[in-house]
Amino acid sequence: MSVLKRNNVVVCGNGSVPMLFAHGFGCDQHMWRLVIPAFEKDYKIILFDHVGAGNSDLKAYDPDKYGSLEGYADDILEIIRELGLQDVIFVGHSVAAMMGIMAARHAPDLFSKLILVGPSPSYINDGNYIGGFEKDQIEELLESLDSNHLGWSMAMAPVIMGNPGRKELGEELANSFCRTDPAIARQFARTTFLSDTRDIISSLQTPSLILQCADDVIAPRVVGEYLHAAMLASKIVFMKATGHCPNLSAPEETIEAIKAFL
C-alpha cells in the first residue's frame, strides 16, 4: 500500500510552492473545501485524510501507532518525502496543528511556515494551565464515546439499512463528508483529548501563525495565548469567527489571515 493511497492524498493547484492541509479530529479533507480555491492559482495544494478518516485505507489503522500523535506526524513526513516536497507551508486544523509542530521538529528543513488553526497543546486544565476542560469532563467524553451513544444513529445505519433491496435508502442516510469508522473515531478522540504536547512547543523554530477563534469551546482564547507566548517564532490573529471551524464558518476571514501571513 503506497503512502499516497493509504492517506488518500490529493494534489492540485497551479503553483510550485507546496501548501499541505491537514484536517483535525472529526472530519476529513473536505474541511478545506471553502479555503482551497483561494490558493489554487499560486500554490501546489496537497490534501489528505488521516488513516481512519474519509477515504483513507482503514486496514492501515494500527491502534499502537495511532495511539499517539507521533504516529500521525510520521505519516505527514512520509507524505512530504514521498512527494519530494521542500519548504512546505503546513496548514493544520485543531489537533493536526500539533501534528504539524511535531513533524516540523523532527524535520525542520522540510517546513517553511506553519499555520495553526484552533490549536491546543493540551485540553485538560492542569494547575496554572487552562486547557478548557476539567479531567472528569474529558473522562465523561471518553466514556460517552466508549458507550457509543454519540453518533449512534450514524454508526448503526449501515446495519439497519444493510438490506440489499433498499440500497438507495442506505446511501441517502450515510453522509458523504464526515465519514469516520466509529471504532477508530473513538480511539482518535482518546489520542487527541489525552494528548499533552506542551513540553515540545518552545523548541520550535519554524515561523508560525496561530488562528484563534472567538467562543471556541475546544481551543479557548487562553490556550491560543499560551501557545503564542511559548512559541517564540509565532504570530497570533484573533478572529471574529466563532466556534472551532473557521475554515467552514468564516472561510473569507481565514483566507485573508493566511494570505497576510504568507
Added chain:
Amino acid sequence: MADIQHDFEDFFNNALCGYLTVDTNGKILEANNRMALWIGCTAAELAGKRFSDLLSTGGKIYYETHLWPLLRMQGFFDEVALELACINNERLPVLANAYERRDRDGRPLFVRLTVFKATDRRLYEQNLRIEKTKAETKLTDEQTISALREQFIAVLGHDLRNPLSSIIAGASILSATAQAEPEKKIVSIMQNSARRMAGMIEDIMDFARGRLGGGMPVNRQPTETGPVLLHVVNELRSSFPDRIIHTEFNITEPVNCDVPRISQLLSNLLANALTHGSADAPVFVRAFHQDGFFELSVSNSGKPIPLAALEKIFHPFTREGSQPSQNGLGLGLYIASQIALAHQGELTVLSDEQETRFTFRMPPLT
C-alpha cells in the same frame, strides 16, 4: 378555549419537542419553552448562548467537530443522539435534527434545530448494548470451554490406547493357552469387547482430530477401488453371515482417494444399513465412475428415517433415539461425512418407504 387551540405561539412553546433557531455563528437566536423547561431555565436565558453550551462534554465536542462542519457542508443532520446538560446537573438524552437555511446564493442564514426527548430509547439502546456484550462474552467463554473439551477427548482417547493394547495382547496369550470351555468362552468375550472398545476409541480420535485440526487429514492416491470396496463388503459379510449384500461396481479407472478412509466410509455406511435396515431384505452397494465423478451408495429397505432424525443424521453423537445403544457412540455417519468433506465430496441421504440410501459423491481432483 378556541383561541388557545389556534394560538401558534402556544403551539410553538408547548410542543412536545424543543425548537431552536441558531445564527451562523452558532449562537441561539430563539428557543421554545419546552427546550428551556428541559434545561431548567427560561427561554429568554437561552438566547445568546451557543447550542453546544447546552450539551454534555461529549456532545459539545461532537457538535463542534462533527455536526457543525456537517451542517456547513451538507446542510443538515438527522437523528443524532446527544445529551442535554441540565441546570440541575442531570443529563437528558435527546435526538437532534437540524438544517441550515441558505439564501439564493447559498450563503447560510440560520440553522433550525428540532430536539426530541429520547430517555426510553437510550435505555433501550443501553440494554441492547449490555445484552450484546454479555452474549459476546458468553460465546467466547463457551468457545474456550468447548475447545478444552475436545482437547480432553483427544488426550483421553490417545491415553486409553496403551492400556487397551496390553489387555488385547494379554487376552490373545490367554486364548492360546486356555484349555477348558468356560475360560475359552470368557476370553473370546473379552477379546470382542476389547476390539469394540478399540473401534470406539478410533472413532473418538477421528472426531477430535477433525474438530481440532480443522478437518480430517487425507492422503489421496490413484487407486483401483473395486477390490478395496469388495474387501470391506466381505469383512461385513463375515460379521453378518445371515444377510445378503449385493454389489454393483462399474469402475473403469483409478479413483483418487485415501484408501483406508474410503474403506472406513463404506464400512460405516454398510454396518449402519445392516444394523438399521430390514433384516429380511438385501442391502445394495453400488459404485461407479462417470464424467470424472466417483459415486458410492449403500441402500437398504425398512422403515424410513423420521424427518427430525434425518436433519441431524450427520451430527456427531447422533443415535437412534437418545438411549445409549450397543451400536457405538453415534460417530459413524459423522466420520463418514467428514471423510466425504476431506475428499471435497459430499455425503447425502434419501429415505422413503422404498429404501434408505446414503450416497457419497466426489468430484475429480482439481
